[in-house]
Amino acid sequence: MPSLLILIPLFGIIILNAFSKKMSEAAAFWFAFAVFLAQILLSIFHHPVFWAGHLDSLTSFFNVSFSIDSLSFIMLLCIGIVSLASLLVARYTLFNEKEKFKFINLLIIVSIGMSGIVLAKDLFTMYVFLEVTAIASFVLIAFNKDAHALEGAFKYMILSSVATILMLLGIALFLLFSNSTSFEDLRSALSQYGTNPLAAFALGLFICGVFIKGGLVPFHGWLPDAYSSAPAAVSVLLAGVVTKAAGIYTIMRVVASVCGFTDPIKSLLMLVGAISIVVGAFAALGQNDFKRMLAYSSISQVGYIVLGFGVGTELGVMGAVFHLFNHSIFKSLLFVNSASVESEIGTTDMNKMGGVASKMPVTGATSVIGFLSASGMPPLSGFWSKLIIIMALWQNGNYIYAAIAIFSSILTLAYLLIMQRKVFFGKLLHGLEGIKEARLGMVATSGILAVILIAFGLFFPFVFNALMVPLKGILIR
Amino acid sequence: MNIDIILLVLMTLAALWTVMGRSLLKATIGLAVTSAIITILMFRLDSPMAAVFELSVCTGLMTVIFVSTISLTKPLTHKEVVALSKARMKRFWYLPLILILLGAGLSLIKLPNYFAETVISGIPQDMRQVLWNSRQLDIFGQIIIIIAGALGVVILFEERRKDEW
Numbered sequence: 001m002p003s004l005l006i007l008i009p010l011f012g013i014i015i016l017n018a019f020s021k022k023m024s025e026a027a028a029f030w031f032a033f034a035v036f037l038a039q040i041l042l043s044i045f046h047h048p049v050f051w052a053g054h055l056d057s058l059t060s061f062f063n064v065s066f067s068i069d070s071l072s073f074i075m076l077l078c079i080g081i082v083s084l085a086s087l088l089v090a091r092y093t094l095f096n097e098k099e100k101f102k103f104i105n106l107l108i109i110v111s112i113g114m115s116g117i118v119l120a121k122d123l124f125t126m127y128v129f130l131e132v133t134a135i136a137s138f139v140l141i142a143f144n145k146d147a148h149a150l151e152g153a154f155k156y157m158i159l160s161s162v163a164t165i166l167m168l169l170g171i172a173l174f175l176l177f178s179n180s181t182s183f184e185d186l187r188s189a190l191s192q193y194g195t196n197p198l199a200a201f202a203l204g205l206f207i208c209g210v211f212i213k214g215g216l217v218p219f220h221g222w223l224p225d226a227y228s229s230a231p232a233a234v235s236v237l238l239a240g241v242v243t244k245a246a247g248i249y250t251i252m253r254v255v256a257s258v259c260g261f262t263d264p265i266k267s268l269l270m271l272v273g274a275i276s277i278v279v280g281a282f283a284a285l286g287q288n289d290f291k292r293m294l295a296y297s298s299i300s301q302v303g304y305i306v307l308g309f310g311v312g313t314e315l316g317v318m319g320a321v322f323h324l325f326n327h328s329i330f331k332s333l334l335f336v337n338s339a340s341v342e343s344e345i346g347t348t349d350m351n352k353m354g355g356v357a358s359k360m361p362v363t364g365a366t367s368v369i370g371f372l373s374a375s376g377m378p379p380l381s382g383f384w385s386k387l388i389i390i391m392a393l394w395q396n397g398n399y400i401y402a403a404i405a406i407f408s409s410i411l412t413l414a415y416l417l418i419m420q421r422k423v424f425f426g427k428l429l430h431g432l433e434g435i436k437e438a439r440l441g442m443v444a445t446s447g448i449l450a451v452i453l454i455a456f457g458l459f460f461p462f463v464f465n466a467l468m469v470p471l472k473g474i475l476i477r
Numbered sequence: 478m479n480i481d482i483i484l485l486v487l488m489t490l491a492a493l494w495t496v497m498g499r500s501l502l503k504a505t506i507g508l509a510v511t512s513a514i515i516t517i518l519m520f521r522l523d524s525p526m527a528a529v530f531e532l533s534v535c536t537g538l539m540t541v542i543f544v545s546t547i548s549l550t551k552p553l554t555h556k557e558v559v560a561l562s563k564a565r566m567k568r569f570w571y572l573p574l575i576l577i578l579l580g581a582g583l584s585l586i587k588l589p590n591y592f593a594e595t596v597i598s599g600i601p602q603d604m605r606q607v608l609w610n611s612r613q614l615d616i617f618g619q620i621i622i623i624i625a626g627a628l629g630v631v632i633l634f635e636e637r638r639k640d641e642w
Contacts, residue, residue, distance in 0.1 A: 006614075010621060064614045102632050109625045116618060128618035135622055139629035176592065180611070198591040 001053045002066045005042075005076075005115050009035050009108045016105065025097045028104040032087050035108065039080035039115070043073045066119040067183070070470035071256070074321055075118045075249050078328040081452070082240035083111045085332050088445045089339050090233035092438070103143065103233065109136040110237065114245035123174065123206075123258070124181040126250060127167055130213065133246050134160045137238065141230040152222075152229030159222040163212035170206030173198055183257040190259055203259055207251065207268070214247020216306060217276040220299050224283075227295035228348070232339030235291055239298050240332035244324055248305055252321070256474045261312035269310025274404050276303030281411035285418070290338045290348040293419055294331065300408065301327045301374065307405060308389035311396050318468040319388030325467075326373065326381045326456070333370040333449035337363050340438035340446065341423060350419065355428035359435045364424040366446040371416035373453045376409045381456035381463075481521060488514040493573075499558045501550070505543040512536040526604045542626070549634040 012031050042050055051068055066072075087107060094100045113136060116129030138160075142153035171181055177199055178189035193199045208219070215223035223243070227235050255265060280300030287293035305327065308320035340363045341356055342348050357364025373382035386409060393402035437443060456463050488511055495507030512535035519528035553561070608616060 006617065010617065013624060062613065062617075063610075102628065105628055106625070106632075109621060109628070112621055116614070116621075120614070122614075124612075125614050125618065128615045128622070132618055132621045132625060135625045135629065139625070139632055142633060145633065196591055 001050050001055060002068060002119060003062050003064055004050075005039060005119070006112055007062065009112050013105055013108055016101075025100040025104070028101050029087065029091060032104050032108055033084070036080050036084040036087065036111065039076055039111075040084065043077035043080060046073055065121060067121040067253070067257070068119070069474055070467070071249075071252065071321060071474050072118050074325055074467060074471075075245060076115060078241050078325055079111060079114045079118070079245060081449075082237060082328055082332050083107060085240065085336060085445050085449060086233045086237040088441050089236050089336055090231075092441045093232045093339055093343055099143075103140070103231075106136045106140050106143075107233075107237065110140065110242065114241060117245050118249060121184075122180070122182045123171055123186060123254070126253070127164075127171060130167070130246055130250065131164065133242060134164075134213075137234075137242055140234040140237070141226050143231050143234060144229075148229040149231075152225040152227075155222040156226045159212055159219070163209040163219075165209075166205045166212070167209035170202045170204075170209065173202035173205070183253075186258045187260075194259075194262075200264075206254065207265075210247055210250045210254070211272060212247075213243070214251065214302060214306075215243050215299055216247070216272050216302060217279045217299060220276070220280075223299060224292050224295040227298070228289055228291040232335070232342060235294075236332050236335040236339065239294065239335050240328050243298070243302065244305075244328060248302060248309075248324060251306070252309060252317075252474075255309070256317075266310050266312045269306050270398065270401055271310075273303045273305070273307030273310055274401050276300065277307060277404060277408045278303075278411075281408045281415065284415040285411065287415075288350050290341065290350050290353075290419065290423065291335070292348075293350070293415065294334050294338060297334075297374065297412070297415065298327075298331055300412065301331065304386065304389055304405065304408075307401060308385075308392060311389075311392045311398065313392055313396055314472050315388060315395065316392035317474070318464075318471050319385055319392050321471055322463075322468055323382075323385035323389060326385045326453070329449055329452050329456075330370045330373040330382060333366060333446055333453070334374070336442060336446045336449065337367040337370065340442045343438060343442075344435040345432065350422040353423045353429060354432070355424070355426050356432065356435070357424035358428050359432065360424075360437045362443045363438055363446060366450040367424060368420065369450040369453055371420060373457070375413040375416055377413075379457045379460075381453050381460070384457060384460050384464075481518065484514055484518050484521075488518070499562050501547045501552070502544070505540055505547065508543070509536050509540045512539075542630075546630055546634065549630070 012035065016028050016031065087104065090100060090103050090107070094103055110133055113129050113131075113133030116132060117126055120126040120129060134156075138153050138157050141156055142149050174181060174186055174189070177193045177196070178185045190199060190203075212219040212222075227239055230238060251269070255261060255269075259265060277300050280296050280298070280303060284293050284296035284300060287296060301323070305320045305324045308316050308323060310316070338348060340360065341353065344360065345353060345356070347353075369380065373380035376383045376386035386405070390402050390405050393399075393405060438446075491507050491511040491514060495504045495511060498504045498507060512531055516528045516532040516536065519525075519531055
């Protein structure tokens with residue numbers, strides 16, 4: 001029955017568009033709301049009736065087996081939460097009913113694409129759903145159709161095409177060794193032909209493609225433009241989950257299910273992760289645009305995930321996956337905050353802001369929770385994930401990488417404090433006297449995301465046992 | 478000279494014509510020609526089903542989609558196109574040179590034949606089985622890609638068309 005996660009939204013879109021004249025934006029909104037909420041609940045409670053059950057009428061025409069494990073559940077949960085946040089932000093930031101309708105359609109397609117990536121058990125299927133996600137994302141980035149948005153979408157499209165070529169070439173080379181592109185066949189082919197340079201070359205090509213999709217340094221050129229030029233709701237989606245599903249999850253799945261943690265893979269991941277952390281953090285320090293600063297911050301935080309995962313130990317994988325979840329939540333929260341501020345002030349230029357918290361207290365307070373979690377402050381959830389990553393690095397003897405992670409955490413604190421000072425703290429800037437708190441839907445969205453960060457931090461032992469410990473099972477032994 | 482080499486050269490020329498051309502419509506035709514040559518190469522490489530797909534989808538369907546999309550756009554004037562083309566050539570004149578040098582350099586390196594170790598066997602040959610059984614999820618993925626593409630064209634070009642007409 002997990003195929004329903006793909007089939008219901010797909011047929012929903014077809015029905016919505018077939019009767020688009022009769023279907024209002026409200027119908028599309030509530031359909032998407034129900035789909036995302038169902039995905040969240042199913043990922044939290046993972047009831048066997050849904051995940052292991054079969055419907056004869058369904059399997060007669062759609063009989064596909066999926067990859068379902070603890071990593072998939074966490075990713076599906078992230079996709080559900082962030083898609084729901086993006087849907088709510090769109091409701092309060094897009095004003096034209098027709099635009100909202102089109103946006104919701106694309107949002108559902110991106111969500112199907114990401115769920116497909118997560119559930120795929122085959123490298124080529126994964127690639128197909130990566131393309132589903134990418135194509136819908138191009139259109140979403142260019143949604144405003146101004147020069148800036150089109151430039152951002154164009155850059156993403158070009159670099160994404162390069163990634164596509166690399167990945168396809170990698171898959172084609174894999175087929176020289178393996179009978180199929182299923183993870184299982186590829187794993188046995190790699191164990192047999194792993195020493196052949198062609199096999200290593202194929203793996204390298206595929207991983208380079210995925211690095212581009214994930215926006216890791218030095219393949220990050222598209223990311224700041226795409227994040228900053230996209231509409232607020234799209235920025236939430238892209239930063240919150242798209243790059244993670246398309247880039248980071250794909251790396252995790254390929255390493256965990258296909259090639260395993262070999263020494264070259266570990267070294268490559270840790271190196272790229274550490275460079276991304278440092279470059280992203282320094283670049284974020286120099287930004288004056290709220291969304292652009294958050295975009296560079298994303299590069300840095302994604303670097304932490306890759307660095308932790310690259311350690312290759314159980315603790316490292318747990319820390320990386322937990323940081324992936326945390327980053328989805330706190331970065332979505334900070335982008336929702338930026339959307340709230342932008343909708344009131346009309347700009348994302350931080351030099352034209354100041355003292356906003358006095359007029360937007362809830363937005364200001366939730367942004368503090370978001371930035372403290374991003375900086376790794378106890379007892380918020382971001383603290384625990386960073387702590388686990390640093391502990392894993394230290395235990396494994398990677399002292400320099402551990403030092404880089406600690407030093408960059410201070411940099412994170414610095415650039416986010418600059419953001420807080422420029423945007424929310426201090427005296428209210430002249431001309432901003434008329435602004436007021438964001439609309440209830442936006443405030444509620446940021447409130448829920450902030451509560452998740454606090455709850456996951458305070459109840460960490462429970463979270464660790466329920467979500468992190470089962471992750472041991474994804475590693476190849 | 479081997480016929481495959483001639484076809485590869487022709488394919489490269491058609492692809493270059495597609496990328497370097499000044500007209501979007503001509504670029505679309507160039508792309509269709511490139512795909513048609515790839516189709517012939519696939520037939521010659523003993524992959525008739527892949528060739529049929531290449532011919533129907535890339536040469537046929539995609540050309541139709543591109544032409545309909547171009548019909549929704551406002552073309553630049555001849556002067557603007559020439560100016561843009563010249564500026565582009567000025568900026569990127571060295572790229573083909575690098576590519577040719579890289580290709581020549583790589584062809585000079587004598588690499589061991591790593592392909593000798595590879596195995597290609599056991600792949601199901603029946604296309605019906607491949608499409609509807611082993612690649613069923615991919616087919617659904619393709620359907621979603623087409624829907625996303627159609628929505629993209631509608632969203633990005635619809636209003637512009639209204640303004641122009």
